[in-house]
Amino acid sequence: MARDTLIGLVGKPSSGKSTMLNSLTDANAKTGAFPFTTIDPNKATGYLQVDCACARFDREAQCRPNYGSCKNGKRFVPVMLLDVAGLVPGAHEGRGLGNKFLDDLRHADALIHVVDVSGCTDAEGKATSGYDALQDVEWLRAEIMRWIEGNLMEKWGSIKRRHINTKATAVETLQNQFSGYGSTSSVVQRCLDRIRLTQPLESWGLHTIRQVVSAFVDEKFPTILALNKIDHPDADRCIYRISHTVKDDSKIVFTSAISEVFIKRLVKQGYAHYEEGGSDIITAKEDPEHVYGLKPIVDERLQMRIDTLRDMLFYRWKGTGIVHALQAAARTLNLVPVFTVRNIHTFTNSSTDEGVFKDCVLVRRGTQVGTVLRRIMGDVPIAFVEGVGGVRVAKSEAVSEGRNDILAFKVGR
Numbered sequence: 555m556a557r558d559t560l561i562g563l564v565g566k567p568s569s570g571k572s573t574m575l576n577s578l579t580d581a582n583a584k585t586g587a588f589p590f591t592t593i594d595p596n597k598a599t600g601y602l603q604v605d606c607a608c609a610r611f612d613r614e615a616q617c618r619p620n621y622g623s624c625k626n627g628k629r630f631v632p633v634m635l636l637d638v639a640g641l642v643p644g645a646h647e648g649r650g651l652g653n654k655f656l657d658d659l660r661h662a663d664a665l666i667h668v669v670d671v672s673g674c675t676d677a678e679g680k681a682t683s684g685y686d687a688l689q690d691v692e693w694l695r696a697e698i699m700r701w702i703e704g705n706l707m708e709k710w711g712s713i714k715r716r717h718i719n720t721k722a723t724a725v726e727t728l729q730n731q732f733s734g735y736g737s738t739s740s741v742v743q744r745c746l747d748r749i750r751l752t753q754p755l756e757s758w759g760l761h762t763i764r765q766v767v768s769a770f771v772d773e774k775f776p777t778i779l780a781l782n783k784i785d786h787p788d789a790d791r792c793i794y795r796i797s798h799t800v801k802d803d804s805k806i807v808f809t810s811a812i813s814e815v816f817i818k819r820l821v822k823q824g825y826a827h828y829e830e831g832g833s834d835i836i837t838a839k840e841d842p843e844h845v846y847g848l849k850p851i852v853d854e855r856l857q858m859r860i861d862t863l864r865d866m867l868f869y870r871w872k873g874t875g876i877v878h879a880l881q882a883a884a885r886t887l888n889l890v891p892v893f894t895v896r897n898i899h900t901f902t903n904s905s906t907d908e909g910v911f912k913d914c915v916l917v918r919r920g921t922q923v924g925t926v927l928r929r930i931m932g933d934v935p936i937a938f939v940e941g942v943g944g945v946r947v948a949k950s951e952a953v954s955e956g957r958n959d960i961l962a963f964k965v966g967r
Contacts, residue, residue, distance in 0.1 A: 559916055561600070561883050562662030563637040566690055567679025569670040570782040570811045572596065575637040577814035577876045596637040601630035602884050603831055603877050607893045607960055608911050613901065618909025625829075631891060631914050633880070636662060641697060661736040664883045665777040667694055668811075671793050672786035687792040688799055691779060698775060703767045706731060710763070714756050724755040728766070737774055745769040776886035780809045780879045785866040807882050809875035813867055817874070820860075824849045831877030834868050835860070888919040890955050892926055898940045898962040911960075923958055924949030930963070937966035 563571045578600040601622055608617035609627030617624040622632050638658040659665070669687050676682040677689060706713070717727040728742045748769045753762060779800065781793055793808070800806055817835055820826040827836040827846040837860065838848040851857050867874065894913045896903045901910040917926055923939055927949060940962040941947040951958050 558632075558634050559664075559884075559887065559889065560634045560636060560662050561880070562659045562665045563635060563668055564641060564659060564665050564694065564777075565668035566641055566670070566675070566677060566694075568675045569668045569679065569690075571637050571668045573811040573815060574666070574668050574780065574782065574809070574876070574879075575600075575635055577811040577818070577874070578635060578880060598635055598637075599632045600635040600880060602633050602880050602889075602916070604629050604631055604884075604891045606911060606914075607891075607901075610956075611901070611910075613910050616908055616910045618907075618912055619914065620912045622914070624911075629891065629914060630830075631916055633884075633916065641694060659775075660734065662775065663736075664887050665775050666780050666879055666883050667691070667777050668780045668782050668809075669792075669796070670783055671781045671789045671796070672783040673788050673792055674783075674786070684788075686795065687781075688795045691796055691800065695771065695777070699764075699767055699771055702735070702770065703764060706763065706767065707760075717755055724751075727755060728770075732770060732774070735774055737770070741773050742770070745773050748773065776883075777805070778879060778882045778886060779806045780875070781806060782809050782811055784808045784871055784875070785810045785813060785863070804882065804885065807875050807879040808871050809879055810867055810871075811874070811876060813863055814874040814876040816859075816863070825851055825856075826860075831873065833872045834864070884916070889916045890919050890953060890959060891915070892917055892953055892958075893960045894926075894930055895960065895962050898942065898944055898960070901960070917953055919954050920952045922949060923947055923951050923953060923961065926953060926961065927963055931965075934965060935967050937964045939963055 563574055565571050575596055575598055579598040606614075606617060606624050606627050606629035608614050608624060608629075614624070614627050617627075617629075619629065622630040624630070636658065667690075669690050671687045673685045673687060674681060674683060676685050677693070713727065713731060716722075717724075724746060725739055725742045728745075729737060729739045732742060745766060746769070749765050751762070751766065758766075779796065781789075781796060783789060784793065797803075797806060817826065817828050820835070821828050825837060825848060827841070827848060836846060836848070838844075838850040841848055851860070891914050893901075893911045894915070895901045895911065897905075902908065903912050915926070915930065917929070927936060927939065939947045939949065941958055942960050947958055947961065953959055
């Protein structure tokens with residue numbers, strides 16, 4: 555069966571990757587203002603916010619997820635996150651913890667590149683001032699490309715000879731080389747389609763190989779830029795430079811991971827109410843009716859920090875951006891939620907349990923129903939599949955938002 559989605563948090567040392575992991579999860583990854591605080595990869599469960607099917611049928615009060623949670627029709631679906639050791643220029647040659655970093659990220663489905671836009675850390679994560687973070691955006695992708703290109707070119711002669719002797723297709727030969735990065739034949743085919751390559755593999759030169767590697771990186775490691783530390787006083791210059799260089803706005807999210815962690819700590823201590831992804835926080839001062847039962851803040855320094863956070867972050871950026879970073883990564887993968895139930899009419903899993911839409915998985919838009927079936931049920935024989943209203947659904951039909959995304963599998967032959 556297919557594994558769950560894995561999203562890697564990447565970036566140079568001290569960019570805020572581990573803080574980002576802590577802000578997205580309940581993990582306690584070690585953080586620090588010095589390079590290589592993270593040595594071994596930290597893996598934890600994050601929660602992707604999606605629209606739950608319960609809202610379509612006015613069943614929010616009965617929604618009982620087995621995993622994650624659902625609040626007023628907003629579902630928090632578990633996804634795996636991986637925070638790996640920081641990358642520095644020259645990593646593909648083994649500098650820093652480069653070989654370890656690159657090996658750790660090979661099975662990621664998408665990457666969130668955490669970029670320190672404060673300008674206070676250089677390319678190696680050391681303290682400085684006035685650093686241009688646009689450089690980080692450019693060299694990190696180049697390091698991944700050089701890593702894959704180096705691995706490919708090291709044995710290109712034997713690859714080409716075997717390709718000719720076995721009369722394999724370009725997709726078959728490349729998949730043999732790229733399978734170690736978690737690739738599939740369909741990913742390789744999309745790479746070749748992307749660059750419209752028809753030239754036979756045995757005649758490829760270095761320029762063509764680099765085109766293929768570039769397309770493979772885009773397909774296998776789609777990347778979101780999380781411009782982190784946006785509430786730093788010196789962040790505007792780097793934000794402007796990056797925003798005007800990267801033309802695709804959908805690939806950029808503005809974040810403050812440390813502020814999200816701070817707010818969640820206030821919530822746990824009973825000083826604030828906060829909806830993840832929300833555009834403000836509520837303290838006792840904004841809750842005179844005591845709706846949330848919050849403790850009053852008597853520490854003036856704490857109140858001042860909250861006021862500054864509102865001015866620098868919520869009023870200007872409409873939030874910490876953490877939830878949106880994960881959602882943007884999911885969009886690059888075209889992920890949609892699929893809700894599986896046993897009773898397609900009541901949306902429950904048993905006659906005695908009134909909880910609805912208890913199970914939810916994330917799949918790529920366009921995935922066939924039969925593929926979803928095998929992922930969830932394995933080799934269990936299935937007589938037929940039902941959709942909303944009891945309508946039978948063919949295994950060849952595709953899944954998308956609002957279409958074939960609520961399914962019941964009927965066991966039997």
